[in-house]
Amino acid sequence: MQASGLSNFRYITSLSGQVLCTESADAGISLTLNDAAGRLMISISQICTDKGQDNCSKAVTQTFRYEGADSAGRLLSITEQTAGQDAQVTERFMYAGNSEAEKAKNLAGVCTHHYDPAGLMQTDSIALTGVPLSITRQLLKDADKPVSWPESNPQTLLSAEKYTTQTIADATGAVLNTTDAAGHQQKVTYDIAGLLSTSRVTVKGGAEKIIIKSVTYSAAGQKLCEEHGNGVVTTYTYEPQTQRLIAVKTEHPARKKIFQDLRYEYDPVGNVLCVTNSAEETRFWHNQKVVPENRYTYDTLYQLVSATGREMANAGQQRSSLPDISPFDKASYANYTRNYIYDRAGNMTQIRHSAPKTGNNHTTDITVSQRSNRAVLKTLADTSEKVEALFTPGGQQTKFQPGQTLSWTARGELQQVTPVVRNGAAGDRESYRYDAGSQRILKTTVQETGSRTQTQQVIYLPGLELHSGKENYQVICAGVAGRAQVRLLHWQDGKKDHQRFSYDNLIGSSGLETDGDGKLLSQEEYYPFGGTAVLVADADSGIDYKTHRYSGKERDATGLYYYGYRYYQPWAGRWLSSDPAGTVDGLNLYSMVRNNPVSFSDEQGLVAYPRTQIPGTSLYQPGISTGSDREIRGAKLIPPAANTVTELFKGEPVRLDDVLADSTLQQTPLLTDLINPAKVKMDSSTRSSLSAVKGGIMEFNAVHIPAGNNGINALRIIDTETSAFQRGKGTTLAYWVPQGGYADIPAHPENGQPQLVFTPGFSGCSFVADKLDDMTIRVRHVQGGKEDAEYNRLHASEHGHGMIGAMEYRDYGYHENYSGAVLENIQGSAFMKYEGDSWQIKYQRLKNAPGIVSMGEKTSGIVRKQQGLKLEIRHSRERSVVGTGSVPLMH
Template sequence: MSTVDWKTPSVASHDARGLPVRQIAYLRNEAGGTVEPLITRLRHDVIGRQVEQRDPRLANAPKPNLATVYGLAGQVVKVDSVDAGVRTILTGLAGELLRRWDERGSHWRTTYDNRLRVLTLVENDQPDVETLTYASALADPGLNLRGQLIEQVDASGNVVFTSFNRHGQPLRESRTVTEAGTFSSSRTYSPLGMVLTETDAGDHQRQLFHDIAGQLNTSQLRLNPGGAWQPVLEYARYNAAGQIIEQLAGNQIVSTWTYDDADGRLDTLTAGAPRQDLHQHLQYVYDRVGNVLRINDLAFKPVYFKNHLMDGHRTFSYDSLYRLTRATGHDATPSSDLPGRPMPSDPKNHLNYKQTFTYDHSDNLIRVVHERAVGGYTHQMSIDPNSNRGVRWKEADPIPDFNTLFDCHGNLLAASPGRPLLWNSRDQLASATLLERKNGSNDGEIFRYSQGVRVFKRHEWQASTLPHFHQVIYLPGLEIRTRDNGEQMHVITLPGGRGSVRCLHWVNKKPDGIAQDQLRYSLDDHLGSSVMELDQNARIVSHEGYYPFGGTAWLTAHSAVAVDYKTIRYSGKEMDASGLYYYGMRYCAAWLSRWINPDPLGTVDGLNLYRMMGNNPITFVDDQGGMIRPASPTPSQFSIPMSSAPSSPPHSVAGSMVNLSDLSEPVLNPGENPPGKMPPEPDESWSQQAKRLALAAVNSRVGVALLPIGTSSPANAAIVSTIVTAAAQLTVNATVFNPGWSLPGTWDPEGDGSIPPRDVTQGFNRHFAMLNTGVTLAAAVVGAALGPVLGGYVDEWRGTKEKAANKALAGEMSTTINRLIAEQSLLDVVTLKAQTALRDQVLEVETLIGITWNTMNMLEKITQLRPARDSGSTVSSRRSSVVSQDSGSVRQRPSINRTLMRSTSNSSFSSARSFEV
């Protein structure tokens, strides 16, 4: 046994109904070690719905990890989680949520209009806690308001939408924050729904330009309407798979990315100014399933300190369940274990470290051993024996009382002793106390939310008996930061390609030691963590390294003032004064290496609702705190592998510069910005053009009306003969003098107007009638002769014979396919290969005659065939834990390159992941 993964399959057993009842994952922590089976147990009711899920550690606990109760109609009415508590749900006939109750004593009632749009939310008998107003049919149609949500009032204030585009995207909105006032912003969109311009509440303007594929190409910023535009992103280039390969930022830093040709994983990442040393040069090494094994920092200059060589490289090891078990790197003197923002470290006290991680059988991280030449430590967690709730613990401490450390929904009640956390009724963090005082106000932070995201934060503290505060208002593309000393700063955020850009614009009382309107360009790693900040002149503002679970390993900065204004850190998230990272749906405590409240999306990432990044934080990221994804997704949706740039780029990026004068400057109006020259039309001969025009004519509505059939039948000859005859008569009457159409006195212009003699009038009428009859007869004969000829050409142009042959062949194939489906339906197990073959045959029929009711019926029958279940399928977390409340929806070793599937069944959601070894 040379690796930890040797002979560690995932095994699933099913009952007589084909429902999974046991999932077995085999755990080996190190190569050559013993293997331990971990069994996840599932239970279903009599009609096959999943009602209980137990992980290996809680197999004999009083309660399962997750219990689900269903109503008579199959909808979920009650969910009981050992981590997140109990919730009871009452739904209406259309599946709309009418009432909710939870274990904390909260009760919500939702009202709807006759179109099932939410009108009000009543919380704990408090009316109109949240109200929504929609525009009526009398609204101004020029603003596209009819039927749209125009106002939402909640606990933070309200938001008003005054106009929309035709796709329903808001063009202008105003948000009122109770503690701060009203702020308005506007934006415009492209026909594809991408933002083109945006004006924020501070009257700062952004322009974004995209390439023909809809990917960001250029962006620029203007701080006031009369000012000049500043380039933020000058260009960006992408490969055929949509992965960025090069970009030039406004500070003239060129960043490049190269990818593996075989699987599309990130190979190297560089950033630097032309003809200068690179600021960033990271090289990635993976195992076969995509776990990051090594990150080589080639821009780091090796140094010796206390007889130790630090080369800047980091290595990682995993167990057979793909959980991180060991990490190495370098750090400064380890900071205190108290949560809070990091401070600049001593650059002369960096040493190599090794961290070892230990987990229990519920995937809880229970021990972190930090080995270092000076200043090592061990952190331990105590886990509730009946759930996954855990707190920091030392061996000399008493056994924790988890009923007082967590509320009944699993929300952590204190970041550390003496620092309580307060939660609102929606399980959102309402306040975090930093320092408790028996006499006087506490130091702490308060938060306000709207539409599920944070819109307001206020940090209050006491210093020398004087109160101080720092508050932040979060608006689209803008953060307004205010301090008690009168300082007001606008932080303008805008995309800078791969990595964010933030402009620090002081409206009042700019501090000393920092430039006005400073642009901060973030150089990120593969996780999106802000590793280095550069200003608009490409000077380093801050440089920070991180431990695997988000703690700061070291931090250097140009000045203490400069680092004080750095808020975006690990994984591109903001760190509060409490030391908590805000992800959107919940908060992460980096010093605990876990979330401080359960996953609001449920078991999409496994039964442990506190587990952070699947215990693999180097390979996975979580964008909103709800569901993990690979940090470097591969372009698996493309069937043709595309070549990437060389895997070892030169240290200088001067040769990769693009001459901006060769690039056409985009304009704002899409109508004035065509996507370049279209390819030239292929050359056609006169005969080809005539045939194409004739085919377009006979297939047009007029052609189909005049020539409904393209065969050599008598009906076709009669149609053509009638058309030619009518044309001949029209020609005769238009070119030959017809005495019947003119008064007799007008025949001779030089006469006196008297009636001509009888023999003259009779002669004229006789000659005209004979001519008309002869021409009509000739036209009828010619038309009858041309009918079959023209019909033959129409047959050829329309492909009538070919279509008839295709229809006959499709009929024979359909008969055979229906016979094979009937034979397969009699089998107990139908192989996936047989199902695929049948589907391919049906698709071939559709290529012959198009999609019909018969082909759709056959595909439905094939789908209903019972497939064979592959008990040896492998997945990436190699942990058999259930990920859904839906019956039969289980998680078998969630994959590094996984596919997420949302279920539309009554059980809210499910996710399944798989990968190929």
């Protein structure tokens, strides 16, 4: 939005660097205040700016209450209040004591009762590894009303039904057996490398069913072949040089039937150029040759601008409803072309669809606000001035089709959709309830048909869905089943159980389904940004039970896709609300996977990932870019600064928290030059630790150098050679990852374990994290040019379960200037921080990065009293932080 003279984000910080106020063009204004201990105390959101004046008429205030100073300081409750309404206690926390019974279940000090907006989540017991062994969920009696939990007897607001899930885990924390709330069991086994080997399900009172019969992996831990219990076998082929997936073949060998044979072609940077299904025949319709392939074209920013493929001849214009279903033997296909147009901020403004042979030619126009990246279909707002009125102050869309309204919770979660509005009568509606982590727990669909009201309800539990209403059945979700989402439908009234194996493509979209005997049930193909282009199935296939489609996500009756943290509208190619994770995926908070939906995927509605996902998990196949794949074509290298000088400055020790604040990182370079024995005096033990392959825990603080605008910050290791003066602002323990080495860190730090990870600066290197097991993450600093030796070609056991995130050269080594040109800046800095419930990689892009030549203490006086630090700095006035970013680790 810079070209329009507007800012995407503005920040106001405290003197210590803590962000107090964030003003987002897309997500509105929010305020946060911490207490003296650094804990979040007050958060205010949903503030909008109207004609330059802050409007708090819809503001939502969250207040956090903690234990007193004489206790552990744990969170006790969260209170929410919308302006003009009564305050509501939306969450309460109760903790176990230290009794023998509680210690026997490893519960001492653990939050055992968490009352959240959906009801109660109770932890009954946990393993020594921290894996919950038994949890119980209770829902609210009245799910239609907002809850306010009383301090005494909160259980009176709960329904009587309890849903308990039990787990058996091994000594490493790997789950072996799960019994869901309905009594169905899922069992998995692992090979010697800790990778999934087999999977079985036992319906309560029934016989055991094999889901995965066997899995074969490569030395790099990539899946090569998997055989399912229905006789269907899927094989995978990878490109040797890049380890990209280039072929997926799904077949039933015993019946000599090939269901799909997908072949992928890429450009040098990894964008998908062509997908061909060799299992399908080339067809002819109305003198038109229809080849079963999709081809894609990108602009210089790798946004998808053109796509060709096939669609059903009766497809019609894409809407929120599914197209008509055609039988396998009667389907006719036609070629289509789709072109996409974007504005400078990455907002899609037009979708042009062309299928000349069928006359299915139409254009979808999208109107974008002049003040933000908010946008809606032109049928909702024909001018940009009307767009803002269709959003809440926090950036949630309130209408998505003419006459169809959306309502939201105070936390920015979609609460209800009204797809049909009737004058003088109740309309159809679909409403949702979420837990404390904003994950959907309950869905209720109400349809008014004459004098009757039909209600269908879904309760989402671990590994289980409970459907009730016009039809009562259970869905057992066998989530760990390779590239197949396996769903077992079970009716308690005696109706025969039904298995549905769903096989997906590169980005997780469900392409075909087979039943428990390996019979083909349905086949579906999608337009690039979602929407069904092909849907064929026989009459007895039970296609209505297929709920997971594009990207492997659940498609609601509204046509919206639920991703976990957000809802996606495929007919517009954009999210329904602003990104709750902020700028982790760019400054445009509504853009879908950076407008590259063929090569990128989004697991939770937060951030795009260009990685090959390990099926059935949130992990990725270990592999980082090498050679020319690390480059962005057309980028111009920033020339060396012409006015570089070497100067002496007086530095001062500063608090590490101030240096690592987001607002500071956005303007002040963070260097690691002082973690270098050649530049700073260190003891022999520290020198040895820095040169080791495996890192560990070390003591750190920071130094600020007042060189130029905003100065320079540098990390400093503390050891026996560090003076008391340099320790003056306090020190912090953190994990250290050597260049070319690694460190093992806890997935969830506790009992005083460090919550920071430091490593040397970056100039072509990569920062990668693998999930070794449920308790441990291995973090590597992979040197540029050594990606294969130090990461890609390591034994599978070195990667554990798989990659959970990486910062590569393309992330920090390039940036876009104000005119839109892509420049290569080469250098960056990065560290890891544990925030909320997960680790994040945070990084800077540095232009003409400064360097520290040496550092010493400046002393004076008879007793040689320390007065400051003397640093020799080589820098340029042209240096700057040209961008920051973060990579959330999916663990």
